[in-house]
Amino acid sequence: MNNLVEGVLKRNRVALSKTITAVENEYEEAAEIMTEIYPHTGNAYVIGITGSPGAGKSTLTDKLAKEYRRRGKTVGIVAIDPTSPYSGGAILGDRIRMMDLISDPGIFVRSMATRGSLGGLSQKSGDAVKLMDAYGMDVIIVETVGVGQSEVDIIKTADTTMVVAVPGGGDDIQAIKAGILEIGDLFTINKADREGAEKLNIELEMMLHLGGTEGKAWLPPINRTVASKNEGVVAVVDSIEEHKKYLIESNQLEKVRANRIKSEVIAMLSDKVNRYIDEKIVATDDFAKTIAKLKTREIEPYSVVDKIINNVLK
Amino acid sequence: MNNLVEGVLKRNRVALSKTITAVENEYEEAAEIMTEIYPHTGNAYVIGITGSPGAGKSTLTDKLAKEYRRRGKTVGIVAIDPTSPYSGGAILGDRIRMMDLISDPGIFVRSMATRGSLGGLSQKSGDAVKLMDAYGMDVIIVETVGVGQSEVDIIKTADTTMVVAVPGGGDDIQAIKAGILEIGDLFTINKADREGAEKLNIELEMMLHLGGTEGKAWLPPINRTVASKNEGVVAVVDSIEEHKKYLIESNQLEKVRANRIKSEVIAMLSDKVNRYIDEKIVATDDFAKTIAKLKTREIEPYSVVDKIINNVLK
Numbered sequence: 001m002n003n004l005v006e007g008v009l010k011r012n013r014v015a016l017s018k019t020i021t022a023v024e025n026e027y028e029e030a031a032e033i034m035t036e037i038y039p040h041t042g043n044a045y046v047i048g049i050t051g052s053p054g055a056g057k058s059t060l061t062d063k064l065a066k067e068y069r070r071r072g073k074t075v076g077i078v079a080i081d082p083t084s085p086y087s088g089g090a091i092l093g094d095r096i097r098m099m100d101l102i103s104d105p106g107i108f109v110r111s112m113a114t115r116g117s118l119g120g121l122s123q124k125s126g127d128a129v130k131l132m133d134a135y136g137m138d139v140i141i142v143e144t145v146g147v148g149q150s151e152v153d154i155i156k157t158a159d160t161t162m163v164v165a166v167p168g169g170g171d172d173i174q175a176i177k178a179g180i181l182e183i184g185d186l187f188t189i190n191k192a193d194r195e196g197a198e199k200l201n202i203e204l205e206m207m208l209h210l211g212g213t214e215g216k217a218w219l220p221p222i223n224r225t226v227a228s229k230n231e232g233v234v235a236v237v238d239s240i241e242e243h244k245k246y247l248i249e250s251n252q253l254e255k256v257r258a259n260r261i262k263s264e265v266i267a268m269l270s271d272k273v274n275r276y277i278d279e280k281i282v283a284t285d286d287f288a289k290t291i292a293k294l295k296t297r298e299i300e301p302y303s304v305v306d307k308i309i310n311n312v313l314k
Numbered sequence: 315m316n317n318l319v320e321g322v323l324k325r326n327r328v329a330l331s332k333t334i335t336a337v338e339n340e341y342e343e344a345a346e347i348m349t350e351i352y353p354h355t356g357n358a359y360v361i362g363i364t365g366s367p368g369a370g371k372s373t374l375t376d377k378l379a380k381e382y383r384r385r386g387k388t389v390g391i392v393a394i395d396p397t398s399p400y401s402g403g404a405i406l407g408d409r410i411r412m413m414d415l416i417s418d419p420g421i422f423v424r425s426m427a428t429r430g431s432l433g434g435l436s437q438k439s440g441d442a443v444k445l446m447d448a449y450g451m452d453v454i455i456v457e458t459v460g461v462g463q464s465e466v467d468i469i470k471t472a473d474t475t476m477v478v479a480v481p482g483g484g485d486d487i488q489a490i491k492a493g494i495l496e497i498g499d500l501f502t503i504n505k506a507d508r509e510g511a512e513k514l515n516i517e518l519e520m521m522l523h524l525g526g527t528e529g530k531a532w533l534p535p536i537n538r539t540v541a542s543k544n545e546g547v548v549a550v551v552d553s554i555e556e557h558k559k560y561l562i563e564s565n566q567l568e569k570v571r572a573n574r575i576k577s578e579v580i581a582m583l584s585d586k587v588n589r590y591i592d593e594k595i596v597a598t599d600d601f602a603k604t605i606a607k608l609k610t611r612e613i614e615p616y617s618v619v620d621k622i623i624n625n626v627l628k
Binding site: 031034035038039041042168254257258261262264265266268269270272273274276277278281282291292294295297301302304308309311312313314 | 348349353355356366482568571572575576578579580582583584586587588590591592595596604605606608609611614615616617618619623625626627628
């Protein structure tokens with residue numbers, strides 16, 4: 001067995017950190033690590049937290065983690081940095097906020113930058129979750145910005161998904177509309193001491209009940225928090241636990257998890273194929289010549305693509 | 315030649331509308347249409363507009379279109395709706411706002427929903443641009459929400475990319491940080507009569523000049539607008555035209571367009587392969603059995619994926 005994997009299973013923090021780095025940077029041993037880790041996964045409860053930038057997700061995540069600690073649970077946090085795919089760096093604030101948590105051995109926080117393809121990121125964040133799971137974390141919180149298909153894909157794989165909204169300007173509801181309303185198992189209005197919290201609450205309720213409430217086994221609760229003052233956090237954890245109970249009792253949890261595995265495998269397949277296209281096709285001189293001909297309109301892209309596909313797929 | 319294509323080339327609005335519908339809904343004739351259209355493309359100037367939800371992109375786009383009309387240019391608008399990938403509908407407001415423009419035969423507005431995969435959307439919006447281009451629109455504006463890799467990918471292919479920011483709450487800069495700072499050829503602070511416009515301007519300038527301004531051939535200008543009052547719109551169009559001039563004089567435009575074609579072909583390849591995976595692998599009974607075994611941890615996904623890939627790729 002890989003030394004690092006052995007370390008993770010023995011709950012060695014340094015080993016956990018190193019394996020996540022190996023996965024994130026695609027070190028050669030990453031595949032070996034994940035292959036050996038896999039049989040030891042499947043025990044953690046995964047919570048996805050999403051919402052627009054500035055909704056206070058990070059602060060809320062920290063407070064939720066502390067509440068879970070108070071309840072005797074160990075907590076892993078995978079924070080997906082909304083940093084540029086170009087510059088690559090992590091937001092300093094995120095690094096700083098962790099300092100507060102880092103002294104607790106029952107919490108492990110890992111920030112992952114969105115550099116490179118988000119397709120790859122979805123796999124990497126999933127691998128980080130698996131590593132924390134195998135390490136023995138009871139609860140793992142994955143936190144990411146919620147606008148954009150790729151981010152939604154990442155969050156969708158959680159057992160319980162929470163959407164964080166924030167009052168202000170009347171524009172907030174637009175952000176929520178942008179593809180994340182349907183994935184929320186619960187909603188939290190953070191910064192609820194701001195003007196407009198009541199209005200946002202009503203709007204959210206209206207949107208959630210748009211199709212009627214009848215026959216729906218789970219109605220997403222809407223909680224209000226002021227995470228910076230630790231207000232309302234206990235109720236949010238209660239709601240998450242209620243949702244977990246609902247999933248277990250209705251046999252939904254097994255389905256959610258089968259879907260997660262399915263999504264992961266599809267993402268891995270897609271990623272591999274895209275890499276293959278990048279390396280074996282796009283990087284060739286032939287491809288450069290094709291682009292030049294397309295530019296002058298000598299040829300057209302639709303038959304070019306068909307030809308390449310026929311050469312690539314069995 | 316396809317009848318609809320003939321119609322588009324003869325500047326028939328109904329034909330243009332129908333071809334875009336054919337592309338959006340993947341009608342059988344879509345490939346034929348795009349193959350025949352391609353030689354007639356490459357003349358329009360493509361402007362990408364992006365920014366957080368609520369930044370007022372739609373209103374600004376409308377005003378820019380009108381200013382271009384005043385300057386004697388015809389304008390196509392491709393508005394990518396930030397609607398749910400699940401519910402599929404388009405935001406009503408977007409439909410309504412078009413009514414104002416629709417009476418002008420020199421403007422054509424098309425809203426595209428983000429239902430289904432964004433990968434596919436990127437191709438479809440690119441096809442809509444090509445159709446408007448072949449129709450003879452001088453300027454084509456592509457407008458989309460700017461957070462998320464896929465949206466960024468769509469906007470990146472424009473000749474000139476404008477990022478729209480909006481003052482308020484101090485959280486706005488986070489949205490801009492989220493991967494779109496580097497793609498802005500120009501920045502517009504909309505709703506600039508709001509408090510915080512000056513602060514946002516300073517922050518933006520600081521971020522843009524972070525690496526120093528020396529040796530940079532193009533420094534993104536920051537304009538301020540109140541689009542709803544048509545304030546500052548002329549200056550924005552001037553900035554776009556300046557950027558266009560810069561691209562032409564520095565021979566960058568050709569590079570930008572070659573890159574656009576390259577991105578398009580790669581997206582088409584990736585989309586085709588992913589469809590293949592969906593249809594030929596994911597939909598099979600074998601795959602369902604594999605997922606079940608993965609769930610019980612009998613097998614692990616990394617070698618499963620390798621095996622599938624070996625069966626699929628030549």
